[in-house]
Amino acid sequence: MKTVFQRTPTLKNCKTHYCPGCGHGIAHRLVAEAIDELDIRGKTIGIAPVGCAVLAYDYLDVDMVEVAHGRAPAVATGMKRTNPDKIIFSYQGDGDLAAIGTAEIIHAAHRGEHITVIFINNAVFGMTGGQMAPTTIVGQKTATTPKGRNITTEGHPLKVSELIASLPGAVFVERVSVSNPAQIRKAKKAIKHAFELQLNKTAGLAFVEVLSPCPTYWRMSPVKAMEWIEDEMTKVFPLGRLKDVE
Numbered sequence: 001m002k003t004v005f006q007r008t009p010t011l012k013n014c015k016t017h018y019c020p021g022c023g024h025g026i027a028h029r030l031v032a033e034a035i036d037e038l039d040i041r042g043k044t045i046g047i048a049p050v051g052c053a054v055l056a057y058d059y060l061d062v063d064m065v066e067v068a069h070g071r072a073p074a075v076a077t078g079m080k081r082t083n084p085d086k087i088i089f090s091y092q093g094d095g096d097l098a099a100i101g102t103a104e105i106i107h108a109a110h111r112g113e114h115i116t117v118i119f120i121n122n123a124v125f126g127m128t129g130g131q132m133a134p135t136t137i138v139g140q141k142t143a144t145t146p147k148g149r150n151i152t153t154e155g156h157p158l159k160v161s162e163l164i165a166s167l168p169g170a171v172f173v174e175r176v177s178v179s180n181p182a183q184i185r186k187a188k189k190a191i192k193h194a195f196e197l198q199l200n201k202t203a204g205l206a207f208v209e210v211l212s213p214c215p216t217y218w219r220m221s222p223v224k225a226m227e228w229i230e231d232e233m234t235k236v237f238p239l240g241r242l243k244d245v246e
């Protein structure tokens, strides 16, 4: 029997460029479902990152802008302050948010900007060829750490959610994963809540980190990549709600 992948109004009916088993497709769907269920498509503006999700504007049927690498939270700040009734979100990977864009996200969270940030952590630079990212876990082999990340030479993985949760301007921080159906349901709830807070004008930044597979540069099958999230990634990046001022 042919399985038909049902789209939502916000998830465009088109093929994506993502590799088989990539988590971006699931994360896009969760964002789209949250927007549709909250009925905010007409007033939502998204920001696409530089990275594998650079073409997110082709897949999500809301107003989207593309910005320079890592600068999404700064642009989102301007967009929200000049359009306070719009729902503004950024969708960023770990290269975009946790490497070149570290300053932007920390200061936007510290200022308590009223924006929603969806942070996709796949522990590697995907678009540029699988190099080590700040979120690469210790021992993980990448193009630039062929023997595995070594604390002595490359330092520890950056725990972005813990960092953001420590800032007073962040009102909601949760780390979720898309590694199995139960976790995907939790991820959906967190993403929807992060939009709801902005809709309810709760003052501050809402941040959801999504542990997401990159089978291509983890050099694993899609199934193995999902298992690796549960067996290895969650040891370093524990799932759960780190902060909710409500």
Ligand code: SF4
Residues within 6 Å of the ligand: 017, 018, 019, 020, 021, 022, 023, 024, 052, 122, 126, 127, 213, 214, 215, 216, 217
């Ligand atoms: S390289 Fe990795 S993150 Fe990028 S599209 Fe392929 S699987 Fe997804």
